[in-house]
Amino acid sequence: MTPASNLLDALNAGGCKVPYSCRAGSCHACMVRCLSGEPADAMPDALDRFQRAEGWRLSCQCLVVQDLVVEVFDPARDGLEAEVLDIHWPAADVLRLRLMPRRPLRYAAGQHLLLWNEAGVARPYSLASVPGLDDYLEFHLDCRKPGLFSDSARRLVPGDALRLGELHGGALHYDPDWDTRPLLLLGSGTGMAPLWGLLREALRHHHQGPIRVIHLAHEPGGHYLAEPLAELAAAHPGVDVRLITAAELAEVLAQFRLVSRQTIALLCGHPASVEEFARRLYLAGLPRNQLLADTFLTRDA
Template sequence: MPELYVGERHWSVPTGSNLLDALNQAGTAVPYSCRAGSCHACLVRCRGEVADRQPDALSPAQRQAGWRLACQCQVTGDVQVEAFDPLRDGVSAHVTSADWLSASVLRLRLAPERGLRYRAGQHVVLWAGQVARPYSLASLPQEDGFLEFHLDCRQPGQFSDAARHLVVGDRLRLGELRGGALHYDSDWQARPLWLLASGTGLGPLWGVLREALRQDHQGSIRVIHLAHDAEGHYLAEPLAALAASHPNLAVELWTAAELGQALAQLRVVSRQTLALLCGHPASVEAFSKRLFLAGLPRNQLLADVFLPRG
């Protein structure tokens, strides 16, 4: 059987074992979130024989350096593994503010110790000690002097539980910065732009919206936010302020009880429309199906799904 080597430890595992499971079952704590190759929380450096189910999930430079996503790798031979160390491999950042936008949404703003190149909608893995979770950026590099994240704290979770106790000055580590499906392209300026979000999926789209307005988007912009109830529309006031000052921007706030009727009335007026979707898988799927039935070509829809742990 293949041997796994971590530091001075080594042990045998069955051929074909999932690398993430083999490491965690043996007491080598490797964080994870989605197990689908999307969040990148389970990043490890490997030397040896593994079969990677998603070789394109990482950049060529990362793969050349030996980085792999443990959840996507099967052990096929002896492997030496070095886990991502946030103290060694991450970037230090301190909390500049941690305030509640609603009863369940925590807005976290961080100042990294060095500048990061990013664009609205990208993801960053946040580390609180040895607990890691990927979050989407709601800030703009051109305008904001911080990294902003909107954390859904309705359900218990290792990271969200730790985040509840953060105060100004506390330090976190930033792991990998990755692309994400959502962005604003200056070539879209004249086209209708729809931004559809559920829950804190509004966070990255808040950044994308402000980037579109910063670039003086000329087409119409329609923002739809789906929440469990009216209290869940945690950016209602700033969205209304933007709509008041931008005639081409319309904002709609939907609740779960209204979803079926609201979707049935959704119409795509222009086949040039571009739609960006973000949030819970069920909500993104409901939005996607309705837009497709309404005539929106699939290649004009970009979606970023917030996968629950496991």
């Protein structure tokens, strides 16, 4: 490897085919195990101490500064097999995928998980399921654009197998101590996936404060959770749901007002949408430490 080169780039240039998605240390798709030598790590706190002790590093955040012996994550050896239980298309370009892992997986609502297909392509996806409520793992895949993973996902049928990789916490979660505080859930596209899980997690804890849900879609047909959200709102008077399209976004943001400065805001979706939402919330007076955001980018084929 060339000294001071990016470890991810060096490995892929050498034919190791290390997957990646965000290149920002968030998705954990590019994890490798260092068996000998140590790279210069720009994000040493991104992995927990147990993973680091085993030699795992995020290759996108590492520079080669000495000779290294590196072992690439092998989904057949290091991953957890999961069976496809159900495939459903709640919108033309959104795939709802439900999996059953071979053994129980401990997770929390709002986390995301690395999925591997049989071709060795890996992508991180947010969990839409809730432990204790759902006996499966659910993911919402945006299939609007071609992608090495999404194209293969279109061909999945019940009974097929995928591999599960690294489970990562991300920024989003629900804290029972927020019980009486207003919640604002803002999602764009399939950024609603973790928010759908967190909404149900809050209701499971009998959240007392008002909950406002805003889903931004490219067009009305993109509101793939419109029906289940309406059912939840009908069953819980404290839940208010608003479905908006990109054409309505500017007007909605201009008229936006906070219910309370005690509001906790959870945002997820494309970085540009999350940034617009966050900017409006700051202007409306929301303290920065009360805004939790997770962003994602789709990678084209």
